Amino acid sequence: MKKEHQKLLETIEKEVGKKLLTPKDFEWLSEKVEARTKEHLSESTLMRLWGYRPSVGARQSTLDILSRYLGYADYVTFCQWCVDNKEQQSDEVVGRHLYTEELTVGTRLVLTWYPDRRCLVELQENGVFTIVEAVNTKLSAGDTFRCDLFIEGEPLYMSQLVHEGRPPMVYVVGKVNGIRFDYLAADDEPGDTDCSE
Numbered sequence: 001m002k003k004e005h006q007k008l009l010e011t012i013e014k015e016v017g018k019k020l021l022t023p024k025d026f027e028w029l030s031e032k033v034e035a036r037t038k039e040h041l042s043e044s045t046l047m048r049l050w051g052y053r054p055s056v057g058a059r060q061s062t063l064d065i066l067s068r069y070l071g072y073a074d075y076v077t078f079c080q081w082c083v084d085n086k087e088q089q090s091d092e093v094v095g096r097h098l099y100t101e102e103l104t105v106g107t108r109l110v111l112t113w114y115p116d117r118r119c120l121v122e123l124q125e126n127g128v129f130t131i132v133e134a135v136n137t138k139l140s141a142g143d144t145f146r147c148d149l150f151i152e153g154e155p156l157y158m159s160q161l162v163h164e165g166r167p168p169m170v171y172v173v174g175k176v177n178g179i180r181f182d183y184l185a186a187d188d189e190p191g192d193t194d195c196s197e
Helices: 003-016 023-037 043-049 060-069 075-084
Strands: 097-099 108-113 117-123 128-135 144-146 149-151 156-162 169-173 179-183
Touching (some): 003 060, 003 075, 023 043, 023 060, 060 075
Antiparallel strands (some): 108 117, 108 179, 128 144, 144 156, 156 169
C-alpha cells in the first residue's frame, strides 16, 4: 500500500475519532461519507480499502470521495498536502489576523475560501456571529457561531455553530487553503459585494 494511501486511511480514522475494526464500523463510515459528500461508498468497498477483505487495489474514484470527505478537492490534492506538510507540524502564524474582542457589535465581515465559498457575517452581542448571507456553502443565512480569532490563510473554526436548528457543533471552513476576510463597508449591500478570491 502506498504511503499516501495509508495516510489517507489514518487521517479518516483521526477525523472520525476511532479505529475501524468491524463491519458495523464500515457501515457507519459509509453513512457518514454519504451524508457529508452526497456520494456513496459501500461497506464492502471500504472494507477492501482497509484490507479487511481481499482487494486488487483502490479505485481513483474511491480515493477521491474519501479525500472530499476530509475537505480536499480530490486524492491528488490530498497527496500534495501530504508532501507539503511532511516535515512541518508546528510553525509561527504570520497571516493577517483579527481578534473578535477588537470588533464592535454590528461589524460585518466577508469570509471567502476555496474554491468559491463566501459568507457575510455580522457580530452580535456576547461575541456571537450571525451569518447574513451564504454562497456556495453548506452554511445558511441565520446560522450562528462563535470565533475568537480570524487568520488569513488558515482554517476558520466555528465553535457552537447552530445550523438549521441542529444542536451546536464545531465546524471548520477553509480546511485546505484557509480563509480570507474583509470588512464590509457600512454603505455596501450584501449582494453587491465582490468577494472573489
